[in-house]
Amino acid sequence: MSIGISEISGTPVKDDMATQRKLTLDWWSVIAALGAAALVRFNVLPHIPW
Amino acid sequence: MSQTRTPPPDPAPAIPRLLGLLPGIALLAALGFLGKLTEQSIARYGKAHHVALPNIEYVLWAIVFGLIVSNTIGVPAVFRAGVATYEFWLKTGIVLLGVRFLLGDILKLGGVSLAFVAIELGVSIALMTALGRWLRLSPKLTSLLAIGSSICGVSAIIAAKGAIEADDEDASYAIAAILALGAFSLFAFPAIGHALGLSDHAFGLWAGLAVDNTAEATAAGALYSDAAAKFAVLAKTARNATIGFVVLGYAIYWARKSNRQSVENKAAFLWQKFPKFVLGFLLISLLATVGAFTKPQIADLANLSRWAFLLTFAGVGLQTNIREMRKQGLRPLAVGAIGEFAIAGLTLALIFAASRWLGRV
Numbered sequence: 001m002s003i004g005i006s007e008i009s010g011t012p013v014k015d016d017m018a019t020q021r022k023l024t025l026d027w028w029s030v031i032a033a034l035g036a037a038a039l040v041r042f043n044v045l046p047h048i049p050w
Numbered sequence: 051m052s053q054t055r056t057p058p059p060d061p062a063p064a065i066p067r068l069l070g071l072l073p074g075i076a077l078l079a080a081l082g083f084l085g086k087l088t089e090q091s092i093a094r095y096g097k098a099h100h101v102a103l104p105n106i107e108y109v110l111w112a113i114v115f116g117l118i119v120s121n122t123i124g125v126p127a128v129f130r131a132g133v134a135t136y137e138f139w140l141k142t143g144i145v146l147l148g149v150r151f152l153l154g155d156i157l158k159l160g161g162v163s164l165a166f167v168a169i170e171l172g173v174s175i176a177l178m179t180a181l182g183r184w185l186r187l188s189p190k191l192t193s194l195l196a197i198g199s200s201i202c203g204v205s206a207i208i209a210a211k212g213a214i215e216a217d218d219e220d221a222s223y224a225i226a227a228i229l230a231l232g233a234f235s236l237f238a239f240p241a242i243g244h245a246l247g248l249s250d251h252a253f254g255l256w257a258g259l260a261v262d263n264t265a266e267a268t269a270a271g272a273l274y275s276d277a278a279a280k281f282a283v284l285a286k287t288a289r290n291a292t293i294g295f296v297v298l299g300y301a302i303y304w305a306r307k308s309n310r311q312s313v314e315n316k317a318a319f320l321w322q323k324f325p326k327f328v329l330g331f332l333l334i335s336l337l338a339t340v341g342a343f344t345k346p347q348i349a350d351l352a353n354l355s356r357w358a359f360l361l362t363f364a365g366v367g368l369q370t371n372i373r374e375m376r377k378q379g380l381r382p383l384a385v386g387a388i389g390e391f392a393i394a395g396l397t398l399a400l401i402f403a404a405s406r407w408l409g410r411v
Contacts, residue, residue, distance in 0.1 A: 029141035030330030036146065037334060040350050041343060050353040 067131075074132015075361070078139070081119070081368070082360035085112030109272045109363050113236065116367020125368055136365020140265050141327040143358030147283055148334035149343065149351040156284065156335055163288035166259055166400050171292065174200040174393045181385045190216040191382060193300055194224035199389050201293050203228045203263030209293060209323050213301035215308075226374070227386035232266035233370050235390075240273045250277035252401050258285025259397040260390070265366045268359060279359075287328055294323035 039045040086108040096103035119125065125133055148156075175196045182192025194216055198207040204225050211221040239261060243253040253274045261267035264286050271282025298319050305313065313319050338348060 025138055026141060026326035029138055029327050030145055030333075032138075032142045033145035033330055033334065036142075036354055037149070037337070037343075037351055040347050040354070045350070047346070048350040048353045048357075050356050 071132040071135055074129040075135055076132070077119075077125075077129045077368070078133060078136060078361040078364045081115045081364035082108070082112045084115055085109070085364065086360065107273055108360065109269050110236075112360060112363040113269060113367040116364045117370055117372075118367075120368045120371050121373070124371075133365055133368045136265065136362050136369065139358045139361040139365070140268065141330075143355045143362060144264075144268070144283055144287065145327050145330035145334055146351050146355035146358060147280065148331040149338045149348050149355075150280055151284065151335045151338070153332070153335050153339040156332065159281070159284055160288045162404065163255065163258065163285040164292075166255070166285070166397065166404070167289045167292060169400060170259055170289075170393060170397055171200045171296065173396055174389060175296075177392055178385065178389045181389055185381050185385055187381060187385060188220060190214060190304075191220040191223055192385070193304070194220055195227060195382060195385055195389070197296055197300060198224050198228045199262055199386060199393060201262075201289060201296055203232065203266075206293050206297065210297045210300055213297050213323075214304040223382040227382040228262050229370060230383055231386050231390050232261060232263040235261045235394075236266055236270050236273065236366075239270045239394075243274055243278075246398075248401075250275045251281050252405070254278035254281025254283075255285045256394075256398055256401050258282040258287075259289065259400075260394040261286075262390070264290065265362055269363050269366060272359065272363075287331055290325045291328050293325060294320035297323050 036045070040048070088111045089106060089108040092103055093105065095101070178196035178199055179192055182189070182195060187195070193214055194207050194210060197210045198204070200206075207221055207224050207228065210216070235257075239257055240253075243256070248256065254271045254277065257267050257270040257274070257278065258281065261270050261282075267282050267286040268279060271279035298313060298316060301313055301319070334351075337343065343351065
C-alpha cells in the first residue's frame with residue numbers, strides 16, 4: 001500500500017483520505033471566513049455582539 | 051505534477067449530507083452557549099450577592115459540559131458528523147482572528163515564534179525518539195509521537211501516517227496519547243501560568259509552543275485571557291506552518307529505510323501538506339493592515355471568531371472520551387507525558403530567556 005508519497009507521483013491512493021479531508025476542510029474554513037468578512041465589510045451582516 | 055485523487059468515500063448527495071451535520075452543530079452551539087450563560091450567571095450572582103466568586107471562563111464550561119456528555123451518555127450517532135465539524139469552526143475562527151493582527155506584528159511575532167519552533171522541533175524530535183527507543187515502542191509509533199508532539203498534534207499525525215506508511219493502530223495510539231496530554235494541558239497550563247505570574251503575551255506564546263493540538267492550544271490561551279488566546283494562536287500557527295518540512299523529512303527517512311521510492315516532487319509535497327488556513331489568516335490580517343475594515347467591523351469579525359471558537363471548545367469536550375484513551379495502554383502515554391513535560395519546561399525556559407524581546411514575562 002502506497003500512501004501520501006505516491007499521491008505526488010500519481011499512483012491512486014487509499015489511506016490518505018483523512019489528510020485530503022483535512023486539506024479540503026482548510027480551504028472551506030478559509031472560504032467561510034473570507035465570506036463572513038465580506039458580509040461584514042459590505043454591511044450585509046449587522047453588528048455581531050458577543 | 052499529476053495527481054490522482056481518491057474519490058470521496060461517501061457518495062451521498064451534498065444537501066442531505068449537510069443536513070446530517072445540523073444536529074451535531076446544534077449540540078456544539080447549545081453546549082457552547084450554555085458555557086457562556088454559566089459564566090455570565092455566576093458573575094451576575096456574585097455581583098448581586100456581593101460574593102467574590104472565581105471567574106471561570108466560558109471556555110472551561112463548554113469543555114466540561116462536552117466532557118460530561120461524551121463520558122456519561124456518550125454522543126449519539128445522529129450528532130457525531132456535526133460534532134466532528136469542530137475542527138472547521140476552529141480553523142474558521144483562526145482565519146477570522148487574523149483581523150486582530152497587523153501584518154507587521156505577525157512577521158515580528160511569527161519570526162520570534164518560528165525561532166522558538168525551530169529549537170522546540172529539534173529537541174522534541176530527539177527526545178521523543180530517545181524515549182520511544184528506551185520504552186521499546188515500535189519505530190513508526192515513535193516517529194508519529196515525535197511528529198505529533200513537535201508540530202501540531204492530531205493533524206500532523208494524520209498527515210504523517212500516510213507519508214511513512216504507519217499502521218492504523220500506531221496512529222490511534224499516538225493520537226490518543228496526544229489528546230490525553232492535550233486535555234491535561236488545558237487545566238495544567240493556565241494554573242502554572244497564573245502561579246508564575248506570566249504576562250498574556252508570554253503565556254500565549256508558551257501555550258502555542260508547548261500544547262500540541264491546535265484546539266487545545268487555543269483553548270488553553272483563551273482560558274488564561276483573550277489576549278493570551280491571540281498569541282497562542284499566532285505561535286501555534288507558526289508551528290503548524292512547519293508541518294510539511296517535518297513530514298517530508300520523515301517520509302524520506304522511512305522511504306530510504308524500507309528501500310521504497312522516495313518523494314519525487316518535494317515542492318509539491320510541501321504544498322500538499324501545508325495547512326492552507328494559515329494563508330487565510332495572513333490574508334485577513336493583510337486586509338486589516340491596509341484598512342479594508344473599519345474599527346467596528348474589526349470588532350464584529352473578532353466576535354465572530356469567538357463564536358466559532360465557542361463551538362470548537364464544546365467539540366473538544368465532546369471528542370474526548372477518557373475510557374477510550376485508557377484502552378490505548380500506558381506506554382505511548384508515558385513517552386508522550388515525559389516528552390511533553392520536558393518540552394513544556396524547555397519552551398518556558400526559552401520564553402524567560404527571550405523576555406528582553408517580549409517585555410515583562
